[in-house]
Amino acid sequence: MDTRTLCLGALSLCDATGYDIKKLFEEAFSHFFSAGYGSIYPALEKLTEEGKVSCRRQEQEKRPDKKIYSLTEAGRAALVEELVNTPPREKLRSEFLVLMFFAHLLPPPRLTEMLQQRLDESRAVLKILEDLDRREGMPPGIKFTIQYGLATTKAAIECIEAYHESLPREVYGGHF
Amino acid sequence: MDTRTLCLGALSLCDATGYDIKKLFEEAFSHFFSAGYGSIYPALEKLTEEGKVSCRRQEQEKRPDKKIYSLTEAGRAALVEELVNTPPREKLRSEFLVLMFFAHLLPPPRLTEMLQQRLDESRAVLKILEDLDRREGMPPGIKFTIQYGLATTKAAIECIEAYHESLPREVYGGHF
DNA sequence: ATAATATATATCAATTTGATATAAAGTTTG
DNA sequence: CAAACTTTATATCAAATTGATATATATTAT
Known part of the structure; x- marks a missing residue:
């Protein structure tokens, strides 16, 4: 299961920016999963190319524009497909x-x-x-x-x- | 803690080939650590360059030569130094x-x-x-x-x- | 008033992952 | 007993991830 799939999962809960997704991972997933900006932003870009998420820009005056991502129907189907086929593994790195x-x-x-x-x-x-x-x-x-x-x-x-x-x-x- | 340090640790137990080290990880470390050839072989190469391990070739007739690595004194010092300064972290990926x-x-x-x-x-x-x-x-x-x-x-x-x-x-x- | 944290995107070198290639010996199984 | 599989042994590689850093401003805490 790669960061792409995790981003689809996050967006199945609600629309979000890359920054929001990282926060979600830190809050709800912290004890069993983590991902940094270095994998989240490229994941969102690729998902957009693939048509699995759509992106609308929200302009902000004094900050970088927000890029709010939404799951598309194709994205939801890809998420379910991926989840069903993911073996329930677990790996500790201690x-x-x-x-x-x-x-x-x-x-x-x-x-x-x-x-x-x-x-x-x-x-x-x-x-x-x-x-x-x-x-x-x-x-x-x-x-x-x-x-x-x-x-x-x-x-x-x-x-x-x-x-x-x-x-x-x-x-x-x-x-x- | 990177694969290099783990290889030093493995070699502190006994001389070994890259293949042996992977087996050790699979046997003794399996429930809390893993590493593949793709990180072990480059690690051993770099450690050799740095003088932290030495390598002797054991020729074999019908198989690739064994490269048996030993920890040097510098390597042992580097291992202890690294261990002492490693924070005792733990990360689950489930x-x-x-x-x-x-x-x-x-x-x-x-x-x-x-x-x-x-x-x-x-x-x-x-x-x-x-x-x-x-x-x-x-x-x-x-x-x-x-x-x-x-x-x-x-x-x-x-x-x-x-x-x-x-x-x-x-x-x-x-x-x- | 100043310091620290939160918001938001983006990039990058170094490392790791997981698979694949090669090649022969040894072991299991139908 | 032949075929299939596992073990021994090194090596490589594209793709992904890590962890840090850069940028710039707003908000909150001290």
Whole structure:
């Protein structure tokens, strides 16, 4: 699934600018997907060429013109087609776990600090998800993404808490 | 953290070819990191230029020569330096959750099928991790990566199991 | 009053992805 | 036992993505 498809998905919710789409990704998709301007703007351009979105310019006096994109019928069909044929994959890229894999190469205080940092960040993510979870009127599919995020984030936090003190001890304990 | 650093990490364990390094990533890192030949071979080439790894050719009669790489002292220093300065980040890219976000655009049987596929794959990952967990003599850092994987994967499985039947019902129930 | 953040588009070098090519050995299966 | 598939091993490449940077003004916070 490329950024193009994600943009079609975003535009299936409401008309939006590239900037709006990035914000949507940051708000609603933040715990499972991300995309930057460097992939969103080219995606919108190509989708326009392909007739899957249309673009109207809204002039603004003192800012760059807004380019407001809308999903066309062809675009909606392409979105559904793409979604139906996308395998439900999932891929984690954890520099944190790479660091833990090589924990024995880190100075002990740095290891402890890293565990704490990861814990702090995970707790921050948990808070964001809990806030989202309190909102009402969410469609069930979106609710599910939040529940899934809550479940996995809580599990991660508990795991780090469990090893936060013992891991640094064990890593250096046996060998120094 | 780029593929170059990961290759240094791999070579800190033992000398290896590019092919070996990819296998290591697939075996030990599979649930939190991946890299293909397209990034590993250029990484090794650049590391050689920089003097961080050395390369000896092992001729083979009927196959391409093996290029066996070793970490140099400069390489080991660069690895530690890089690890110490890498923030312990983590990023999920879940096409599965994107699909669930847009669940209302999927035909009901396809939605059910996707939940089942994700469940099957997660159970397969769990099995791999459980097998790794049974091995003895693992360093504590590596053990931790397995425990973390077990915890988050179990949480994901339980979440999918909990919604496996209700989600398709809820998605279409209210509107069709 | 000043600093910081938000609005909005755009570009770009460096890197990564995912596939493909090559070629032979070893292993499985009907 | 022959055919099919997997493993060993390196290499390349187009297309996509990353992450940063540039530009310019309005709004909000300190």
